[in-house]
Amino acid sequence: MFDGTSDPLSSSNPSSSKRPGRRPRRIGRGLVVSLVLLVSAVAGAIAWLLTPPPPYTPLTGQDPQKVALFALGDQGSGDLQQWRVAMGMERAAERNGGVNGVLLLGDNFYGPALKGTSDRTWQLRFERVYWGKWLSHVPFYAVLGNHDFPKSSSVELAYSREARGSRRWQMPDYFYTRDFGLVDGRPLLRVVFLNSSAPREGLLQQAEFIRQTFSAPGPAPIWKVVAAHIPPRNLGDHGNDDALLGDLLPALQQSGVDLYVAAHDHDQQLIVRPGEPAWVISGGGGQKLDALPPSASQEALYAASRPGFTGLQFTAQRVQLAYYDENGKPDHGFAWNRNCPWMAKGCLLPETDGQLAGN
Template structure:
């Protein structure tokens, strides 16, 4: 055998032996099994809290991360990592200062996608419009539903029903476009929307345990808009409908704070508009059960007999905890 052939043959044999031996040892090693208790709490997901439905409510947030939006978003992610959260309700004024111009506007990235990045916040976001969202192209937020996996706004107003479990009833969410009603935009036919709200609540099935109307403008507040036109306008037309159909909760934003209000009548009102910039609140008002001008969000937990609401600050502090019961 020529010298070069001998060297080539010897080298290939050595390489083959060095590769085959480790692979053979690997193939003969036992398969590794992980038991559930070996996994971290993060991997296992949040612990059950006894409520079949849990969600976060956040309004007035889209400021490119400024005014503690980014810090509030991080706290939301931390909270949802250890507490069950089925979805997020975005309560309007999703993009400051003037909404988005299209479904491809860079604000989608700078105010939403790159802010709420936690794995625990990658579920569904059900959104409504606020007054600032009207300044550019409101329907772009509807169209973004076809681009984003988690953003849901099928129309300017719509309904959502969520089951509480087999035989335990449902929660009805009536998601409205309060800006069109407050400003009486004739091209949006506010009278038709009000008729739709009335009819939707009237036709709610017998297994609906809780009725929740979600709009941007509050009809009562202890913030700076106590007697503003928009507060009085939505109160005048919406409150009679909610009282007529025994709506349990009206959930809104617009005021940059968190509040629980119980004016005369059946409906409790919650404001969760502390996603970024803050405005002042006035303590001591008779119909106010809670008010805080602190960045944060509200967390709702619901079963067939209980509706629990928590106000969580940007630092993770529990500011308020209340429960409505059947």
């Protein structure tokens, strides 16, 4: 009965009754620990990426009568594709039993010009990209591409001359030469590295440098190679470079150069012509790919628009060449026996197994 001291609806109106407050959710200790570990791991990874590595320790116990090299260009995008190809190189080196060095064929840094030898781009597009059991212990011999010259060329040269970072970056001058291996007192391999983006006066100077280098006094090299960014012959989008054909090809022929290794087109090609070096194009190092016309596969020994790199292994008896995909899987191998009496046309022939022999 209502006695005037209470609200007759208070006991029956659920909306008027007080509800107990919700207890705040507590974050589990395990979740907190996981978050802390994740943040620490991310911070550690960033610090590793941006910190210059210590000077590299060269490999020891290498056989001087066998030289294995990887070659790739157009790699300096900084994109995930560049990292994938680098991991494939490490896998291939492990499978093959090692590698002696890498030829970087230009367009080493896309985008804005390098600000200096302390630019973080060095860590993100070179030092920390090519890192592992094998790649961290071998030199990288670089040439300038059209995206490097002239805007970043002075910095790329300074990084080598000042022995910055891991000291693996080798580019002592705009063009230079190196010998690899030794067989009975003869260099197994001599490589001339060019700046193919130079103006015509510079190209003519380099043509004379090729002649002088391969005719220098002393034991002649068993194999002769030229490395540059732009190939004189190209079945891709860029096509043949008439200036290079006119200025460099006579010097290559007079010097008996066996292989001209280049990039520029973002694909893989192997072109042979009578009386000329083999034109080895390996431009799938990390940039967006270029499409190849259907005619390329008909005119070339090999043509594929895919990311990857090229492997070259030299002995006194033969050179083996294999094209690798981004995972380090070999495909379409070729071999050239040194006792073959012709140039690349007729001597550089397909192999049934493209995988390079162990180093």
